[in-house]
Amino acid sequence: MRGVVEMAFGERIKSARINAGLTQEALGRKLGVTKMAISKYENGTIAPNSTVLIALAKALEVRPAYFFRASTIRLTKPVYRARKALSQKDETHILGKTSDWLERYLLVEQITGSEKPLDLPDPESCRASSIDEIEDVVVRVREAWNLGLNPIENLMDVLEQHGIKVGVVQGPVKFDALTMKYNNEHPLIIVNKAFPGDRRRLNLAHELGHLLLNLDEGIDEEAAAFRFAGAFLFPRQVAIAELGPKRRMLDLRELYVLKHKYGISMGALIYRARNLGIISEAAADRHWVEMRSHGWHVKEPGRPVKPEIPTQFELLLLRALTENKISQSRFNELKGDESPLLAVPCE
Secondary structure, eight states: OOOOTTOOHHHHHHHHHHHTTOOHHHHHHHHTSOHHHHHHHHHTSSOOOHHHHHHHHHHHTSOGGGGGOOOOOOBOOOEEEESSOOOHHHHHHHHHHHHHHHHHHHHHHHHHTOOOOOOOOOGGGGEESSSTTHHHHHHHHHHHTTOTTSOOSOHHHHHHHTTOEEEEEOOOTTEEEEEEEETTTEEEEEEETTSOHHHHHHHHHHHHHHHHOEEOTTOOHHHHHHHHHHHHHSOHHHHHHHHOSOOSOOOHHHHHHHHHHHTOOHHHHHHHHHHTTSSOHHHHHHHHHHHHHTTTTTSOSSSOOOOOOOOHHHHHHHHHHHTTSSOHHHHHHHHOSOOTTTTSOOO
8 A cells, every 4th residue: 555645635535434444325324415425525526614524524433633634654565464364444444544643653753853763683683594593683683672681571662762663553353463664664563452462562573573584585484473573572591591491391370470571472482482492392282282172272361461552652742742832632633542541641
């Protein structure tokens, strides 16, 4: 998908309608007007009055200011992490939410003059000629970003501090995450709001692997990204220190503790121990049989990992408000409806 430069008022109505999954006829029924009227709004033949504009915003689940915002972004074709192919309607909805969020984010950066520069490791340091070499790539990435071997408290913040924008949108359960670039160079990652924190973190790390890994020909990219994700969240040296170099079996309660310490699911920890040779293939299979017998391969037991929230956009927006660069009404329009941090009253 490519973003439209300086999208006109009518085009924004059309874009919002498509993002909402409505035909012109269906939108007309919601507003009590004809399909022809909607068509005229979209092609600019007539302009809706304020009453119709408010009704349009409500029907399309956007704020009225959305229709007046100029878009100056270009998005590359997204790469999805999804268990099944997305329907056209689902894809359009996700990309529409992504575009709206990114427009607001870039506008706030422009207002505050504080865009984060992109700071990615050198591509040669991310080269791998085999799946096992990805373990060493992760060590170099963590060193480049001064992460050490400690648990990563907030992966979203780590990515944003290095210029990778991170967003959260509501999507169908078959959608995990997507990666794309805007204006031909800046990467962004979108994750599904529907999942618990450990799932989001694994998806983020997986997408980071796709962004950073410089793989030799013949290496399966999905397998490589999954290996990167596990290693980034639970590095080899840490895994051996926590679990030991060789184990006959693991205790699921042990995995539950590590899940909350490192923010990585019990299932991913089983895979990690198997990949590192800490447990055998047969032992991993026995663990999976036990997980499936309890339904834990779908929903793991106990307290879920708390979902992370990207904070950079919220902080910039609050700075713009407190420095009187935007009004309260502009603040309300730019923050959107998906920011749980800014929905908490502090007065």
